[in-house]
Amino acid sequence: MKKLYLKDVARELNVSKTAVSLVLNGKGDENKISYDTQQKIINFAKKHNYIPNQLARGLSRGKSETIGLIIPNISDTFYSKVAGVIERKAKEKGYTVLFSSSYEDPKTEGELILSMLNRQVDGLIIASTQQNKKEIEFLKKEKFPFVLFDRYYPENETDYVIVDNFYGTKKVTEHLLNLGRKKVGFITLKPGLEPIAQRLMGYKEALKAHNLTSKETYVKEIGREEYFSEVEKAIIDLTAREQAVDAIVFSTHYLASQGLRVLKKLNLKVPDDVAIVSFDELSAFDIVEPPVTSVVQPVNEIGYSVIEILLNKIGSTVKTEFQTRVLKTKLEIRSSCGSFLST
Amino acid sequence: MKKLYLKDVARELNVSKTAVSLVLNGKGDENKISYDTQQKIINFAKKHNYIPNQLARGLSRGKSETIGLIIPNISDTFYSKVAGVIERKAKEKGYTVLFSSSYEDPKTEGELILSMLNRQVDGLIIASTQQNKKEIEFLKKEKFPFVLFDRYYPENETDYVIVDNFYGTKKVTEHLLNLGRKKVGFITLKPGLEPIAQRLMGYKEALKAHNLTSKETYVKEIGREEYFSEVEKAIIDLTAREQAVDAIVFSTHYLASQGLRVLKKLNLKVPDDVAIVSFDELSAFDIVEPPVTSVVQPVNEIGYSVIEILLNKIGSTVKTEFQTRVLKTKLEIRSSCGSFLST
DNA sequence: CTGAAAGCGCTTACAG
DNA sequence: CTGAAAGCGCTTACAG
Numbered sequence: 001m002k003k004l005y006l007k008d009v010a011r012e013l014n015v016s017k018t019a020v021s022l023v024l025n026g027k028g029d030e031n032k033i034s035y036d037t038q039q040k041i042i043n044f045a046k047k048h049n050y051i052p053n054q055l056a057r058g059l060s061r062g063k064s065e066t067i068g069l070i071i072p073n074i075s076d077t078f079y080s081k082v083a084g085v086i087e088r089k090a091k092e093k094g095y096t097v098l099f100s101s102s103y104e105d106p107k108t109e110g111e112l113i114l115s116m117l118n119r120q121v122d123g124l125i126i127a128s129t130q131q132n133k134k135e136i137e138f139l140k141k142e143k144f145p146f147v148l149f150d151r152y153y154p155e156n157e158t159d160y161v162i163v164d165n166f167y168g169t170k171k172v173t174e175h176l177l178n179l180g181r182k183k184v185g186f187i188t189l190k191p192g193l194e195p196i197a198q199r200l201m202g203y204k205e206a207l208k209a210h211n212l213t214s215k216e217t218y219v220k221e222i223g224r225e226e227y228f229s230e231v232e233k234a235i236i237d238l239t240a241r242e243q244a245v246d247a248i249v250f251s252t253h254y255l256a257s258q259g260l261r262v263l264k265k266l267n268l269k270v271p272d273d274v275a276i277v278s279f280d281e282l283s284a285f286d287i288v289e290p291p292v293t294s295v296v297q298p299v300n301e302i303g304y305s306v307i308e309i310l311l312n313k314i315g316s317t318v319k320t321e322f323q324t325r326v327l328k329t330k331l332e333i334r335s336s337c338g339s340f341l342s343t
Numbered sequence: 344m345k346k347l348y349l350k351d352v353a354r355e356l357n358v359s360k361t362a363v364s365l366v367l368n369g370k371g372d373e374n375k376i377s378y379d380t381q382q383k384i385i386n387f388a389k390k391h392n393y394i395p396n397q398l399a400r401g402l403s404r405g406k407s408e409t410i411g412l413i414i415p416n417i418s419d420t421f422y423s424k425v426a427g428v429i430e431r432k433a434k435e436k437g438y439t440v441l442f443s444s445s446y447e448d449p450k451t452e453g454e455l456i457l458s459m460l461n462r463q464v465d466g467l468i469i470a471s472t473q474q475n476k477k478e479i480e481f482l483k484k485e486k487f488p489f490v491l492f493d494r495y496y497p498e499n500e501t502d503y504v505i506v507d508n509f510y511g512t513k514k515v516t517e518h519l520l521n522l523g524r525k526k527v528g529f530i531t532l533k534p535g536l537e538p539i540a541q542r543l544m545g546y547k548e549a550l551k552a553h554n555l556t557s558k559e560t561y562v563k564e565i566g567r568e569e570y571f572s573e574v575e576k577a578i579i580d581l582t583a584r585e586q587a588v589d590a591i592v593f594s595t596h597y598l599a600s601q602g603l604r605v606l607k608k609l610n611l612k613v614p615d616d617v618a619i620v621s622f623d624e625l626s627a628f629d630i631v632e633p634p635v636t637s638v639v640q641p642v643n644e645i646g647y648s649v650i651e652i653l654l655n656k657i658g659s660t661v662k663t664e665f666q667t668r669v670l671k672t673k674l675e676i677r678s679s680c681g682s683f684l685s686t
Numbered sequence: 687c688t689g690a691a692a693g694c695g696c697t698t699a700c701a702g
Numbered sequence: 703c704t705g706a707a708a709g710c711g712c713t714t715a716c717a718g
Contacts, residue, residue, distance in 0.1 A: 003485070006712065016688050021713060033687065049481065051461040055407060056711035059398040059694045066441075066462075075427035077420065084418035087444060096458065098409075098441050101430060115439065118394040119409075138392065142346070260630045284625050287603045289632030349696065359704050364697060376703065399695035402710045 004050045013044055020045075024052065058120060067310065068116030069099040070109060070126045078253070078280055078297065079127065082149070085303025086125060093311055095122070104224065106131035117144070123310045127151055130193060145313035147323075149306050151193055159313065161305045161325045165195045165279070168295040168329035169202030170209075172277045173249055175293070175331065177210045180340050181247035181275055185218045185238040187231060187259060188251035199251045199279055218245060222255075231258040232265075239268060247275040247337070253282050256292060271338035281332065291334035298327050347393045356387055363388075367395065401463060410653065411459035412442040413452060413469045421596070421623055421640065422470065425492070428646025429468060436654055438465070447567065449474035460487070466653045470494050473536060488656035490666075492649050494536055502656065504648045504668045508538045508622070511638040511672035512545030513552075515620045516592055518636070518674065520553045523683050524590035524618055528561045528581040530574060530602060531594035542594045542622055561588060565598075574601040575608075582611060590618040590680070596625050599635060614681035624675065634677035641670050 010017040020041055022031050028038040044050070058064040067090050071079040087097050098121060102109035106129045113135045116124055124139070124146035136156055139146050152160040176184055186203045189196050200219070207213065220234035238245045250256035256278030263270055270276055270290055278285065281294035309323045353360040363384055365374050371381040387393070401407040410433050414422040430440050441464060445452035449472045456478045459467055467482070467489035479499055482489050495503040519527055529546045532539050543562070550556065563577035581588045593599035599621030606613055613619055613633055621628070624637035652666045 016690095017712085018689075018714080019687070025713080031687080037687080049457075051457055053402070053711050054462040055398050055402040056694085057713075059396070059402055059696085060711080060713045062694070064398060073427065074417075074430060075424045077423075080420070080423035080426075081418045083423075084416065084444060087417060087442070091443065096441055096443060096462065098439055099430070100434065100439060101427060114392075114394055119397040119439065257627055257630060264630070282625075282627050284600055284627035284631055287600060287607070287632070288627055288630045359706095360696085361698080361705075362703070368697080374703080380703080396695050399710085400697075402712085403695080403697045405710070 004048055006050075006052065009041070009044055009048070009050055013040060015041065024050075063122050064120040065095050066119070066121045067095045067097045068112075068119070068121035068124045069097050070112050070116065070124065070128075071099070071101055072104050072127060072129070073101045074099060075101075076254075077282060078150075078299070081299045082127075082303050082306075085300050086307055089304060089307040093307075095311075102129055104129055110135050113139070123147075123314045125149065125306055125310060128153070145310060147306050147310045147313070149302060151195060154194055157322050159309050159323045161302055161309065161327065162195065163297050163302070163327045163329050165198035165329075166202040166205070168331070169199040169249065169251070169279055170206045171202075171331055172279070172293065172295050173203050173206035174209070175333070176247045176249070176275055176277060176337055177206060177212070179275070179337055181337075182212070183218070183243065183245045183247070184212075185220065185245035185248040186251070187220045187222065187234050187238075187248055187255055189227075189255075190221045190223055196251055203249055217241075227255060228258060231255055232262045235259060235262045235266065239266070239274060245274060247271075247277075250276065250278045253278055253280040253285075253294075256285075256294075257282055257288070260288060260292065271336055275337040277337060285332075286334060290336045292336045293334045294332050296330045296332050298329070301327050347391055349393075349395065352384070352387055352391070352393055356383060358384065367393075406465050407463040408438050409462070409464045410438045410440045411455075411462070411464035411467045412440050413455050413459065413467065413471075414442070414444055415447050415470060415472070416444045417442060418444075419597075420625060421493075421642070424642045425470075425646050425649075428643050429650055432647060432650040436650075438654075445472055447472055453478050456482070466490075466657045468492065468649055468653060471496070488653060490649050490653045490656070492645055494538060497537055500665050502652050502666045504645055504652065504670065505538065506640050506645070506670045506672050508541035508672075509545040509548070511674070512542040512592065512594070512622055513549045514545075514674055515622070515636065515638050516546050516549035517552070518676070519590045519592070519618055519620060519680055520549060520555070522618070522680055524680075525555070526561065526586065526588040526590070527555075528563065528588040528591040529594065530563045530565065530577050530581075530591055530598055532570075532598075533564045533566055539594055546592055560584075570598060571601060574598055575605045578602060578605045578609065582609070582617060588617060590614075590620075593619065593621045596621055596623040596628075596637075599628075599637075600625055600631070603631060603635070614679050618680040620680060628675075629677060633679045635679045636677045637675045639673045639675050641672070644670050 006017050006020055010020050019033055022028055023033055023038050023041040024045060069086060074080055090097050100112045102112060109129050110132050126148050127150040128148055130151050130153060136153055148158055148160040152162060188200060191197060222230035222234055250259050259276060268274055277293045279295045280297055285292045285294055305325050349360050349363055353363045362376055365371055366376055366381050366384045367388060417423055433440050443455045445455060452472050453475050469491050470493040471491055473494050479496055491501055491503040495505060531543060534540060565573035565577055593602050611617055620636045622638045623640055628635040628637055648668050
């Protein structure tokens with residue numbers, strides 16, 4: 001069985017290439033091709049496994065039916081979940097997705113954007129490092145369809161989908177304060193990312209609303225690469241001083257799980273010695289010890305929104321308003337905060 | 344800034360399209376194009392963001408520099424980790440990866456294979472549903488480069504990378520028996536998948552080696568879709584009868600985490616009432632309560648091997664032997680089995 | 687319905 | 703080095 005081309009099936013069937021192409025693209029009826037001929041073509045194609053070359057098709061039609069997805073890390077549970085939703089929705093609409101991880105490196109991300117572009121993706125979805133303003137502006141100038149999620153560029157108008165990082169963190173911090181915790185630490189990443197900045201602000205706002213000033217020393221900003229050891233240092237620092245904290249907010253799931261590891265190692269009891277909460281969660285957060293109260297991101301909604309906005313963009317030639325969505329998070333209360341503390 | 348094409352940069356620079364193409368593809372030297380001209384072309388291209396159309400390039404050269412990855416579910420932690428490794432390695436070699444989840448549906452998987460093929464991927468990586476023998480044979484007949492991982496077709500000779508499911512399960516079951524457990528249950532998926540079958544055999548072999556016959560009633564095979572409720576039923580069944588089990592082996596990570604959830608709900612103490620172990624793990628298995636002894640799969644090695652074999656296949660025109668690798672698992676002992684039990 | 691033809695944007699011998 | 707040309711495998715007006 002040799003590889004079949006359009007011309008082969010045309011020849012075999014004694015019809016024109018035009019007819020075959022038209023029929024296989026569902027344009028048989030509108031071109032008044034007889035039912036019999038259509039059936040003949042369709043059956044032959046199916047029987048002999050005729051596979052049209054998408055490269056040629058894409059080149060000819062000027063679109064590839066492919067979407068590019070650029071995320072920090074496909075192995076991270078949050079991104080892999082969103083990727084799953086995006087892929088499922090995209091497939092429903094006939095798109096395949098090309099993905100690539102930037103590993104938080106702006107240079108890699110920039111190259112990825114260009115690489116996706118030269119592969120003629122029809123649209124781009126990016127959870128950006130937020131350090132490629134130039135590329136983002138290039139995309140805008142070219143009117144290339146793209147939507148950002150998770151991380152966006154506050155100073156550049158674009159389509160994006162994010163969650164309410166500020167309010168989510170404020171709420172979970174208040175939850176802690178309402179339970180009688182007075183000295184709340186915040187372990188987070190070094191600044192640079194918008195969601196992280198928003199979470200810090202939410203934390204501070206909650207303290208302020210409770211008439212507590214957020215001591216600088218309660219906020220620990222650590223580097224992503226060496227977070228394993230730095231979380232440990234941060235916790236030792238927060239818990240060992242004379243004025244030890246009685247609660248810690250972790251700004252993301254892997255900091256929280258490492259935090260839990262460290263707390264166990266240090267023999268600190270959660271929530272008795274210190275209560276903890278996490279922004280974003282691991283699916284196992286309900287079976288860790290103790291189960292961790294978390295701010296849950298609406299993964300499905302994020303994926304749906306992103307695809308919806310992007311496909312709208314791709315479909316329409318008229319320039320539309322930028323669409324931005326800020327989705328609500330959900331506070332999942334578990335036992336890592338204990339019950340009310342009277343001191 | 345309009346979109347630039349090859350002919351545009353040729354015109355602007357007063358050189359031929361040929362020269363531009365040659366230089367940009369790194370064939371300047373071998374075609375004796377002067378250093379100055381080369382620099383001129385390269386600089387202009389970079390400055391004006393010339394992005395060659397990969398569709399045209401691929402069509403012309405007969406390869407797309409794209410690899411297709413078909414897995415059951417990108418959101419599953421095991422597959423997302425392997426996908427990350429594969430993507431990283433592929434990128435190093437200049438390949439981008441197109442991915443798609445089959446969600447365990449053979450029909451979807453079959454369509455995906457054809458879809459990837461018509462997108463002219465240069466090779467395919469599949470963790471198969473094992474129900475598309477026809478497509479696999481088609482790929483073989485076409486001499487299309489592909490390698491299977493995790494799940495393969497025992498009756499069809501292909502390249503594949505798997506782990507030692509049999510021995511891994513045997514070892515972890517023996518670990519349980521060596522600790523004095525006598526009645527070991529096995530909660531697994533309904534048959535159909537080779538790794539699952541191997542794990543069951545490993546479990547039985549361990550029992551046999553300890554002169555225990557594996558009672559049929561100790562093995563619970565459940566459906567993937569409704570595993571949440573079925574794990575519960577299985578555990579109730581295994582623990583409530585007069586001869587309750589004193590240990591349970593879970594054949595995969597999500598069964599184990601659901602098992603832990605259920606055991607907590609039923610107020611059964613792990614490992615006192617029942618010890619548990621898991622084949623494959625969640626990254627949080629060291630902080631759940633109790634930490635779960637697991638058979639760890641060598642995710643990096645799997646990814647590396649798959650890419651290595653595939654790229655070899657793509658690179659060589661001579662037909663080579665099928666390459667198969669069976670990688671070792673690692674037993675990670677945690678406290679979910681307790682210490683030696685004397686009864 | 688057909689058939690010849692142009693076009694998508696590249697790459698790559700080939701003659702000079 | 704150039705330049706004209708063929709070719710990759712499709713799609714799509716167009717004249718008949």
